[in-house]
Amino acid sequence: MSQQETDQQAANDGFVVDTEDCEEREQAYRARGTSRPITVVGNPVLHKECKDVTEFDDELAALIDDMFASQRTAEGVGLAANQIGVDLKVFVYDCPDDEGVRHVGAVCNPVLEELPADRRVLDESNEGCLSVPTAYAELARPDYAVVRGQDAQGNPIRVRGTGYFARCLQHETDHLYGYLYIDRLSKRDRKDALRQMAENTPRYEIVPNA
DSSP: OOHHHHHHHHHHTTOOOOOSSHHHHHHHHHHHOOOOOEEOTTOGGGSSOOBOOOOOSHHHHHHHHHHHHHHHHTTOSEEEGGGGTOOBSEEEEEEEOTTSOEEEEEEEEEEEOOOOGGGOOEEOOEEEOTTSTTOEEEOOEESEEEEEEEOTTSOEEEEEEEHHHHHHHHHHHHHHTTOOGGGGSOHHHHHHHHHHHHHSOOSSOEEOOO
């Protein structure tokens, strides 16, 4: 099946098509946006549930532009609003799936859909986070994910991902409910991740914790 046929099937199934014109769309977001420093573990905004997006206006559009700019500066594949200090339920992504297909988009008020048992195949790959810079740990997550929410105009959307992109969707949704990936680790692995972070220097600007 060609990528065009895959996209058409996704649209027919009620999923957003986020694989078309990825480079042009991502560059346009960045051109309008301004990169902001990244908040890190310990910052209060990362450890509580964010507020719902209720105004789908120019201010939200500008925030999304800034998030794409910040994501590119930090060389990330996903970024939640609270990672640049904004208490709103919105995340952006520029991430490949397990077939190497690039996905670019933004989701407001995301909710992870419960997977049927036959789709819960766990992937135990390494995971990292821009808010826990330079640290990585293995974390089992389903290799398929579906998120429902709204786009920047307030229209209902559903996004699905496989492999690395599925991990991204779960990771970013977690952020907006106050969870970092290290919160899902054992105490020993969490301690090791924080040690890695303490011993290394991030390659992008961060917001120091008070």
